[in-house]
Amino acid sequence: MGQEGTVVVGVREQEGEEEVQTWNQRKQAQILQLSEKLNHGDLESQIEAARDIRKLVRKSSSSSSSSSSSSSSMKTRSRLAAAGVIQPLVFMLVSPSLDAREASLLALLNIAVRNERNKVKIATAGAIPPLVELLKFRNSSIRELATAAILTLSAAAPNKPTIVASGAAPLLVQILCSGSVQGKVDAVTALHNLSTCTEEDYSAILDPRAVPPLINLLKECKKYSKFAEKTTALLEILSKSEEGRIAISNSDGGILTLVETVEDGSLVSTEHAVGALLSLCQSCRDKYRELILNEGAIPGLLRLTVEGTAEAQGRAHTLLDLLRDSPQEKRLASSVLERMVYDIAARVDGADKAAETCKRLLQDMVQRSMEHSLSCIQHRAASCTSSDIPSA
Structure with missing residues (x-):
């Protein structure tokens, strides 16, 4: 390239940088104007500003090229938070106006997505209690937006204990039982996020009412999907309680759906599914062994001993040992x-x-069967006392 061409390229690059800088200045001025409306305007101005915030973030995500749109939208979210828009948006969540609540919900959702710091800021600003109240609304649109907001905030680890303590989990279970398909999907993901909060007792997050809708959702989704992984994880947690086990076995197709997931699921979902089946069988072999065998569990479990994760292989081996003791298996x-x-x-x-x-x-x-038999013999021998042994 000649000297003239180099000069032309340099001028174009400079013009491009100046154009981006001008655009960023305009955007920053717009953000400050929106913040001013939210903090000092009347209700109508606040609603308008909240709606404009949503538009601004969405425009930042779509207007740039695919390589830079993510960075642009992240900067926009960060600048909005720095401009002080979060607190007035949180205040709008308790407004008597449904329009204000809906506008603030949508704005907060767009500010929080893909921005962990903003998620924590929104929770710190006091958003969780009013969001939990919105979960109780009869208005399905508001209720499902609140569910999506709880889902988004629950993805940030610092927010999880606060959300659990707020009483959100039982309301999410209600939505799981009676909400729309999207509401149920969001409720499952939110409950899964909260279930990873190890500081909390699982009983504060899940109850057996969640089992039938979880089974139904697992029936309908692809067993190797990420959603199936979340659903089976929740079912495995529920299988650890007697009430949860009863709910699984009483649900229409409950055990069969878990067996099908063992056969067709991803590495993660098969591990959770076999874990749930194992919990059932270990709790009461006489009750659950035949139920599991009757659904044709053996082929999937045998495959899992070869193809599964190390944890799944161990669980499958243990469950096969338990199932092999049954009269039906002996007749095989x-x-x-x-x-x-x-x-x-x-x-x-x-x-x-x-x-x-x-x-x-x-x-x-065969080896595992022999080891199991030997272990039983050794256990019986160790339990014998000298008085049990007849004298010569």
Whole structure:
């Protein structure tokens, strides 16, 4: 490129930088104007400003090229927070005007998305108590916007204990039971976020009423999806209580849906699903073993011992041991079991290696059975006292 061409490029770059700088100055002036309206304007001005904030963030996300739009929208959110718009928007959540509440909800949602610092700022400004009150609204639009807001704020770890303490979880379970499809999806994700707050007792977050809608949602979604992973995680938590186990077994297709997830789920969802089944069987083998076997759990569990995560493999082995003690499993002909294991091995490793994999799996099952029997004998022997042994 000649000297003239270099000069032209340099001039264009300078013009481009000046154009961006001018645009940023205009945007900053607009942000300050919106903040002024929110902090000092009348209600109509505040509603208008809240709506304009939403438009501004959305425009920042879509107007730039794909490579820079994310950065632009992040800067816009940060500048809005720095300009002091969060607190007046939170105050609007308790306004008698439904329009004000809706406008502030949408503005806060747009400010919080993909910005952890803003999520914490919104919670610190006192947004959670009024959002929880909005979860009780009969107005479905407001209620579902509040659910989306709780979901967004619950993604930030510092907010989780505050949200749980506010009493939001039982209301999210209500939405899970009776809300729209989108409301249920948001409620599941919010409850999943809160369930990772290890400082809290799970009983404060989930109750057995959540089981039937969770089972129904798991039936309808793709078993390998991220949503299935969240749903099965919640079901595994619920399976740790007697009430939750009863709800799972009483739900229409509850155990079958978990078995299907073991067969078709992702690594994460299969781990949670087999964990839930294992909780059932360990709590009362006589009650749950036949129910699990009747839904055809054996093939999926055998596959999981080969393909699952280390945790899932261990759970599958343990559950297979529990199921193998049942009369139905004893009646299972060895040739049928071998054929079943071979088919699974062929799908996993291909036909050329299926025989070798099948042999290894069957040997492992025999070995584990022998170890289990030996452990039982040793346990009985250790429990015997000298008075139990007949004298010579």
